[in-house]
Amino acid sequence: MSLSIRRWLEHGLVMVIGLLLAWPVAVSFSVPALLLQGPCALVLSRFRRHPWSASLLHLVALPLLWVALMLEITPEWYLALAVLTFAISGNAWRERVPLFLSTKATLSQLQHIVPEKARLLDLGCGTGTVLFGLARLRPDLVLTGVENSMIPYLIARIRACFVRNVQVKFANLWQTSLQEADIVYCYLSPEPMPKVWQQFCQQAPAHGQLISNTFTIPGQPAQQSFPINDRIGSCLYVWQKPKDRA
Ligand SMILES: C[S@@+](CC[C@H](N)C(=O)[O-])C[C@H]1O[C@@H](n2cnc3c(N)ncnc32)[C@H](O)[C@@H]1O
Secondary structure, eight states, X not given: OOXXXXXXXXXXXXXXXXXXXXXXXXXXXXXXXXXXXXXXXXXXXXXXXXXXXXXXXXXXXXXXXXXXXHHTOOHHHHHHHHHHHHHHHTHHHHTSOOOOOOOHHHHHHHHHHSOTTOEEEEESOTTSHXXXXXXXXXXXXXXXXXXXXXXXXXHHHHHHTTOTTEEEEEOOGGGSOOTTOSEEEEOOOTTTHHHHHHHHHHHSOTTOEEEEESOOBTTBOOSXXXXXXXXXXXXXXXXEOOGGGO
């Protein structure tokens, strides 16, 4: 069974077991079971060491579902919401890479790592935080981003109309050539990193560098790392293209 199906099942079970635990107490004290299910699911979720965001979602999921049912919202709205969510962060589902953005502190550090006049490619550029932040801090750079989620792409594309040295393409990063990139930047998730390394080794020029925000490559220690003092504990990792792959 795939990891993501197992995770979905586990979250489903936390909700159901939360309800089963809440039921006897709710019946004994004549309290709505829905009110107790959230705290029970929260405790179970903490016990399973889920991220806090998931645990808090367990706290409110069933009551929210109940409110939504009570409001009798027409199904078209749910469909519209699903389409909008997909257009913003479809890659959370497709690639296990949600949309979150590099912090200002990361950009402040990144500007000192990137060599002069480098061509930088941001794999999965989101709304263009890195591209436009660097364009301002380092006007000497040539910056390109690829993105295949519609709404972040459109935002980055519109922003690019006003900045000379930034180009944004609607493309899948796996179908993007790295041959022209002196620096490949990415901020993705642990999941795609082994494949990113493979692509980098196969396609980047001999002098190419890979900079990953936060996520490392299993079995490939970075040559340099720059811990960032921001609220999410970012760290920039830098790899040179291996000589035997040049
Ligand atoms: C965590 S965000 C990082 C955004 C930006 N690079 C930054 O640092 O602020 C990762 C982005 O990669 C995009 N992405 C994930 N997989 C992709 C793929 N196969 N092709 C293109 N973009 C992808 C996601 O849609 C998301 O916008």
